[in-house]
Amino acid sequence: MRYLAALFLAVVLLAPAGRAGAAPPPEPPAEIRFSEQILPILQQELAPVLDRLPGLTYDSWDGLVAGADFGQVLVPFDAEHSLLVQLADHTDGVSEASRAQLRQWIDEGARSDDGTVPYADVADRPLLYVANQGAAMVSVIDMARNVVVRNVKLQALGFDANAKPHHTAVEPDGSHWYVSLIGASQVLKFDRDNRLVGQVAFETPGMLALHPTEDLLYVARSMMAVNPPTRIGAIRRSDLALTEIDVFFPRPHALALNPAAGYVYTASLAENRIASVPVGEEDVAELIGLDGPVHTLVQFAVSPDGQTMVAGGQLTGAFFLFDLSDPATPTPVARLDLGAMPWHPVFTPDGRFVYIGNQGANTVTVVDVARREVAAVITGDGLAEPHGIAVSPDGRFVYVSNRNLKSAYTPRWVRFTQEMAEEGPAHEGTDHAGMGHDGHGMANPPEPTANHDMDHGMMMDMEAEYGGTVVVIDTATQEIVRVLELGAYPSGMSTRPF
């Protein structure tokens, strides 16, 4: 909550005089052109804060879209989650009319004067779909450029604000993607243009696993019921027909496919039991127990060659490697103690390494699979309760979503507006080091002084509006190379299988 307190301070110091109760802003023009309406706002009203963004040039649409050193400053069609608007909303000297124009321009696509939408040329690029559980939103990330190209807002499609998207899955050809809504008990199907094309009811769906060659999408359960069914689902993707498979144990959560061997695996959150189910069949082949106290296996990953499976134990911090020589009976062959709450794992495409976020430690552990040992532990700004994980098809980047419910990560707009409040407008030679992510330190906001009870409304607004991240890790250097700011509570995510 440190950043909330910092923001409270920033807002108090920077709020435009007379803002509260001010007359409503004038109606923005029906069509907003970048060069005519937006550019003057950037150059005249937002310059003091934009000058603080390292590497940003904002004298042209191209420059603005290219973003700062840390990444993009806007998300087309989503003013709410665009840094530009967040800064404008909390910077003194920006008129309400200008704020409204900025919002409208971005919500209409942040187009150039010739109508080009930023980041729209995704063509056959691999896309990463990130469920924002606290924001009823799915973020679509272009993995080639590491930018958010779109935020798909479920409320605009008629779903509840508490729909709680939890996990995603993507067709091998990228033509469609799926998301589980644990709050709405639905699994949705979208096309590549993010149009909702189907949905299937399933009580408290959780993790998803899409078969790369069979017409099947498996779905496990989330926590959102007192006593959810002891079954996983198998959805025929072509017509969304659902079959349920009784896996015998309570709260099946972890889920992974082994396409090479023709099995799907799931595990209980409540007891040490794993089930293997032959792909396409409705019966469990084997139930496999694990020794020791309840580990609460959160999620599985299966190696590309289908010979190894891994999982982390939420309660014990244990990380297990399972031998899949007999694919019906995953056999634990090694255990590493990673520490606090290892969450979702992923194999690199070559199968040599596993990356897994440690939710209780704000770290990512890299496991050398052959050596069965920890190869590296990654720390850095942006890692804040790691949850979901994915790897780019070329293996160059690993993506880790971060809930940030405890505010270990301070959003950029808070940092910049706080710095503005403390130091005044940027001047030539200002050291921007603190605003980057590339190994630089961040400005430390002060410890909270505001009592939550005193201004819960504002705090709640901020908490609901801002939240998590996706960090991008370069697998060659094991360094965080980008921090993407998303909506509230980013959780599961997927790209198309490779």
Next chain:
Amino acid sequence: MTPALPPPASGRSVLLTLGLLLSLLSGCTGTRRTLPQTPTAAAPFPPRLERVVTPFEVRRADGTPYAFPFLGGLDVPRPQWVDIDGDGDLDLFVQEVTNAVLFFENVGTATAPELVWRSDRFQDLDVGEWYRFVDLDADGDPDLLAEQPFSYIRYYRNDGDRPGPPRFVLAADTLRDVTGAPIFSDRQNIPNVTDIDCDGQPDLFIGRVDGTVMRYEQGSTDAAGIPRFRLVTDRFENIEIIGQIVGSLHGANTMAFGDVDGDGDEDLFWGDFFEPGLLLIENTGTCGTPSLRGEPVGFPPGNPLRTSGYNAPTLGDPDGDGDLDLLVGVLGGAFNANATAADNLYFLEQTPDGFPVRTRRFLDGIDVGSESVPALADLDADGDLDLLVANKIVPGEPNTSRIYLFENQGTPRQPAFHLTDSLALAPAFHYAPALGDLDADGDLDLLVGTWNEGIAFYRNEGTPQQPDFRLEAPGYVELTRGSNSMPALADLDADGDLDLLVGEASGTLNLYRNEGTPQQPAFRLVSDAYLDLDVGRRSAPTLADLDGDGDLDLFVGAESGGGVFLRNDGTPQAPHFVPNASFAPPLPFFATPVFADLDADGDLDLLVGTASGGLMYFRNER
């Protein structure tokens, strides 16, 4: 191993032989359900069944009787004490399944409670995943909050007069805050209401998955008089419950308030999916200025409760001794929920020395864990029906199911069951027993369906008086596909031997005709989609002559509750089962029915296994 069954009583074999003879002559069942089962000549149809929780005596292994033998079992009980009828004593409500609340009326006094089961679904109220009785309109009687699926709050106003029964009227399908926004409460996090600051306004507390607590206070009312709530804080007292193990979140929680230390203010009890015990946050302030900023401590201090987790507490003074006792439902969290599939309603009485656990089965009845499967047969040839009850998995023993034997030590007219033993069988999950004389040697053999290992055949190498079941073939019958085989034996073509009908997880039926002899059965699959019947999931067939026309009718239980009745419009030699909606008893989830004349009054009563691991009994009132 040979089960140690009690010795036979004199004359039993004669009765058994007579029963078998009648079976053969009349085409009756020889099944896991009823053996022998004589059709009644003039049974009215459809049967008029009455749910009875305590129809006759059933004793535990130690000889003491169950108070609620046929309650149906409990797996995830969510209790609350409340004086619902204004008679000055505390009645008890317990939610076991989604969308229904059990009601136990206290017909005793405020100091000498006597609970009587009244309803499985109190006033047919839809409550979603949780409920809370609380007086929201300050009229002196309890109103009701419940889940509006998914994860909103439904409000029933009590428009009844006290003393007297409540009359709940749906007042609002969604409670709202003072801005008009619906109040959200994750359905697995059960909220609660109390007046925490003694200002006369109820406060609504909602736990969140991150261990924090939101506090709302009742404020204005809308045009329809529905109370609206003002958000006071999203982090009440900066409470952030962290699991004892590794600071685990991602869970589910429950809470209860009560002045447990008698200092005049409300303390907070917290149960959590990742918390094996119960946490107390003591209110160290006063009634007007509460302070709950201390560290949560395991309760009771010094000897904290430890269960499988996700404990749902309620406080009350049911014994009227002036202090609050604790009743705790164990919903089963991250610590092997199966271990508490039977022992899951703890009563902790407050005494000068602390809070000793008086019982782990406050509403004690037959409860073998979960997904129980009953069978009735005269296992000691004493002329009355004994009871077998199987479970999905033994609570606390993760690798097998078990079949428990309740010997009938009463009479044919007045049964009295006593838990005396369990059968020694090869380990497997989810036994489903069916009994019949498969080798015509005059004693009952045993078929045992399992979760995924087909049906095993145990030959009785003992006597009618003292059976000795020996495993003859572990995979005696294998389903063509599917799991949860549920066998039923009956002579479906009146050729003198027992045929086999098998339910399964998919909800369909499998018919195997016995093409062998009474001495040497040979079951041949006729159809794995018999009658094209599909009850959804978990078909559990049973056969009995329910209309008294001399042939066997078919009833099939289902996971979703209820079942499908198919009347035999054919003959004993050529049955023709026709779906008939005129008989649709209100059966529980995972219903595994069996019909038998348990009170020898000439009609068929109904015993049914449940998802919760108990049994329900429906007496045929003709």
